[in-house]
Amino acid sequence: MKIILVGATGAVGKAALDALAPRHEIIAVGRSSGDLQVDIEDLDSLRTMYRNVGKVDAVVSAIGHGYFGAVEGMTVEQFMQGINYKLLPQINLVLEGFEYLNDGGSFTLTSGVLNRDPIPGGAAAAAANGALDGFVRGASIEMPRGIRINSVSPEVLEVSRQKYAGFFPGHVHVSNEAVGLAYSKAVEGCLTGQVFTVDFG
Numbered sequence: 001m002k003i004i005l006v007g008a009t010g011a012v013g014k015a016a017l018d019a020l021a022p023r024h025e026i027i028a029v030g031r032s033s034g035d036l037q038v039d040i041e042d043l044d045s046l047r048t049m050y051r052n053v054g055k056v057d058a059v060v061s062a063i064g065h066g067y068f069g070a071v072e073g074m075t076v077e078q079f080m081q082g083i084n085y086k087l088l089p090q091i092n093l094v095l096e097g098f099e100y101l102n103d104g105g106s107f108t109l110t111s112g113v114l115n116r117d118p119i120p121g122g123a124a125a126a127a128a129n130g131a132l133d134g135f136v137r138g139a140s141i142e143m144p145r146g147i148r149i150n151s152v153s154p155e156v157l158e159v160s161r162q163k164y165a166g167f168f169p170g171h172v173h174v175s176n177e178a179v180g181l182a183y184s185k186a187v188e189g190c191l192t193g194q195v196f197t198v199d200f201g
């Protein structure tokens with residue numbers, strides 16, 4: 001398969017890359033890294049990416065960031081970071097991607113653990129995750145041409161242990177291999193409308 005993988009050099013994207021690259025042609029996309037430099041927060045940049053790459057069999061996204069902080073005192077602008085920088089760019093990848101996805105192709109988005117196992121300061125991120133998973137379930141029933149759509153929702157990755165030290169008390173850390181398998185299932189399997197949680201492994 002020919003696969004666009006946005007965020008391929010990140011912690012999560014690298015896990016997906018390692019799982020898929022041995023069997024597929026991967027176009028690694030990053031804002032400043034990878035085979036193609038694209039800012040998927042920018043619609044023009046995203047559209048140019050699709051025009052330049054052309055038809056693909058799968059689009060995988062492993063990007064997104066947002067605000068971490070207490071609900072009390074959170075501003076609308078802070079809350080909207082997760083919507084603008086995690087939710088919308090990934091949904092735009094889908095909305096703008098239909099004409100470039102071959103029949104029977106797939107979209108795979110990335111959410112995360114916080115909407116099922118919250119931490120203090122994680123409400124804005126939880127909202128973005130929940131919206132992503134909800135979009136996937138809702139959109140899956142009207143995907144055209146046999147196209148599938150799923151999300152991968154990992155626990156904190158082992159490789160990100162230092163980055164999030166102290167923020168996820170009691171949470172387990174999951175391996176690259178376990179996370180990679182979820183992307184493999186999403187891209188190479190047959191299921192649609194699923195949230196593939198990675199809570200162990």
Ligand SMILES: NC(=O)c1ccc[n+]([C@@H]2O[C@H](COP(=O)([O-])OP(=O)(O)OC[C@H]3O[C@@H](n4cnc5c(N)ncnc54)[C@H](OP(=O)(O)O)[C@@H]3O)[C@@H](O)[C@H]2O)c1
Nearest residue numbers: 007009010011012030031032033040063064112156157160
């Ligand atoms: N790490 C974890 O433990 C974990 C667990 C659960 C869920 N998640 C979720 O997984 C997603 C990725 O997290 P991560 O930890 O892998 O992040 P990361 O290590 O910071 O990597 C982010 C990747 O996305 C690319 N990227 C960022 N903004 C972009 C943009 N506007 N356009 C194109 N590419 C862009 C980066 O490319 P450049 O470096 O070139 O900018 C990089 O390849 C996030 O939504 C996060 O919430 C992460």
